[in-house]
Amino acid sequence: MCMTDHHRSAEQRYDVCLSFAGQQRDYAREVAELLEADGVKVFFDEYKTVDMWGEDTYTHLDEVYNYQSRFCLLFASADFARKVWPNHERVSAQARAIRSAEAYILPVRFDDTKIPGLRETIGYVDARDTSPAELVRKLVAKMGRTPGLKTVKGTILVLATENPDLGLDRILELALTRCRAEVPPDLRSATATRSTTMIPLSERTVSEVMAELVPALESVAEERLARLPGTTLRIGVHEGEVPAGNGLRCLDVTATEASVTAAVVDETLAAAPKADCVVVASQRVHDHVLRTGRAGAASYRQVTQPDGSALFLRVPGYPKPPVPGEPKRESQGKTTTNTFFGQTSVGHLGDNYGVSNG
Numbered sequence: 534m535c536m537t538d539h540h541r542s543a544e545q546r547y548d549v550c551l552s553f554a555g556q557q558r559d560y561a562r563e564v565a566e567l568l569e570a571d572g573v574k575v576f577f578d579e580y581k582t583v584d585m586w587g588e589d590t591y592t593h594l595d596e597v598y599n600y601q602s603r604f605c606l607l608f609a610s611a612d613f614a615r616k617v618w619p620n621h622e623r624v625s626a627q628a629r630a631i632r633s634a635e636a637y638i639l640p641v642r643f644d645d646t647k648i649p650g651l652r653e654t655i656g657y658v659d660a661r662d663t664s665p666a667e668l669v670r671k672l673v674a675k676m677g678r679t680p681g682l683k684t685v686k687g688t689i690l691v692l693a694t695e696n697p698d699l700g701l702d703r704i705l706e707l708a709l710t711r712c713r714a715e716v717p718p719d720l721r722s723a724t725a726t727r728s729t730t731m732i733p734l735s736e737r738t739v740s741e742v743m744a745e746l747v748p749a750l751e752s753v754a755e756e757r758l759a760r761l762p763g764t765t766l767r768i769g770v771h772e773g774e775v776p777a778g779n780g781l782r783c784l785d786v787t788a789t790e791a792s793v794t795a796a797v798v799d800e801t802l803a804a805a806p807k808a809d810c811v812v813v814a815s816q817r818v819h820d821h822v823l824r825t826g827r828a829g830a831a832s833y834r835q836v837t838q839p840d841g842s843a844l845f846l847r848v849p850g851y852p853k854p855p856v857p858g859e860p861k862r863e864s865q866g867k868t869t870t871n872t873f874f875g876q877t878s879v880g881h882l883g884d885n886y887g888v889s890n891g
Contacts, residue, residue: 548676550576550602552622554612556840557643561608563665563784567776571673571681576602591621598625604636605629606672608660609651610643623648639675641668644841662817664774664785683777685720688732688742689786691769692750693793697725699757699764705730708749712737722781729786731775739772740822743814751810751849758809765802767793771815772822789815792844797836800857805848814845 549568553561565577576597598605605626613619627650630637640648640657647653658668666684673680692701702723709716720731732742747768754766769792773785792798792813802808814823814833823830823845833845834854848854 545603546574546601547576547597547603548574549604549606549672550597550622550626551606551608552598552613552619552626553608554610554616554619556612557608557610557660559784560643560660560665564606564668567666567669567682568672570776571669573673573676594618594622595625598622599629602629604672604675605638606641607638607648607651608641608643609646609648609657611646613643614646614648620649623650639672662820664783666774666776666783666785684774685731685733685777686774687734687772688737688739689769689771689773689775689789690730690732690742690746691767691771691789691793692728693767693769693790694726694764696761696764698761699754699766701726701728704750704753704757704766707753708746711749711753712745714746719778720775720781727790729781729790731773731781731786739770739818743770743818743822747812751812754810764809766810767798767813768810769793769813769815770818772817795838795844797838797844797857798846801836801846801848801854804855804857805851808848808850810849811854812847812849814847816843816845819843819845 551561551565561577562579565575565579568575605622607613607623607626613623626638638651638655640651640655641660641663642657643660658671660668663671666682669682670680670684673682692705694701705728714732714736716730716732716736720733722729732746737746747770750766750768758764758766769789771785771789771792773783773789775781775783775785792815793811795813798811798813802811812833819833819835823833829847832852833847834856836844836846838844846854
């Protein structure tokens with residue numbers, strides 16, 4: 534199929550165009566911001582409101598997705614499949630893909646919904662397991678460039694409470710000291726009722742955070758919680774990647790902060806009358822750590838949020854977190870837990886600690 538001279542001159546105006554449903558806008562926005570910061574020319578609708586003002590939107594978008602971009606990032610989801618404008622963009626992008634010598638449509642999946650014309654054999658990136666920063670690095674590499682974006686990979690840890698007297702910063706400091714771990718100041722952010730920290734992989738793996746640091750946080754907080762009836766500690770854990778030097782302002786962080794105050798967490802605590810702590814693990818933590826049988830996976834229960842995403846909850850003192858709506862269950866009391874920090878030799882395993890032989 535021949536292209537007009539207008540179409541030829543309009544080609545390659547953008548390195549990449551983004552096609553998504555409104556429900557994935559936050560993710561797409563962060564991708565667009567990071568791409569621009571890395572010198573990539575990106576079509577993101579929020580950046581082009583002036584260009585599109587008074588234009589025939591149908592024709593303008595066809596030009597962008599059919600002719601003017603080198604790649605199209607298509608954010609596939611159930612929401613995408615049922616929306617009018619994303620499907621218009623998809624049809625235009627697929628028309629371009631037919632005549633393109635290189636892969637043009639780069640799918641990013643938010644769920645397993647089938648998208649018309651998008652074959653299951655086409656390679657994709659799974660957004661459920663990929664942060665916006667990681668996606669940007671992959672795309673820039675796909676373009677044949679060296680990514681300039683600097684990021685930090687690791688564990689995002691959020692402590693939250695309704696009572697500022699609990700002293701979240703002090704709890705975190707003591708727990709880090711017990712685990713002989715250090716975190717740079719630029720990877721920490723705190724208010725009176727919330728503390729957010731990025732534990733770099735170079736300091737601790739996600740598995741080590743779940744097996745060492747989280748129990749240490751619970752242990753340090755236990756005495757403080759006993760002195761503050763009605764106070765709860767919420768510990769959120771997520772595996773993510775944050776842009777370096779941005780003050781922990783990214784989707785992975787905000788999603789972790791939102792998870793600890795989710796309605797399903799409130800409902801679980803309400804069903805556990807004596808609970809004063811809850812651990813909230815993300816889907817990635819479940820897939821990479823809990824599902825492998827590490828970090829006490831059996832004591833976690835999966836809950837589903839209104840948007841369909843999953844969280845995994847553990848309530849200390851309960852073999853399994855109570856199910857909201859069921860009769861309230863009493864705690865079985867705090868169980869004795871021996872947590873080893875640092876190096877533990879095989880000879881230590883099976884030993885009894887704190888048990889008298891007399």
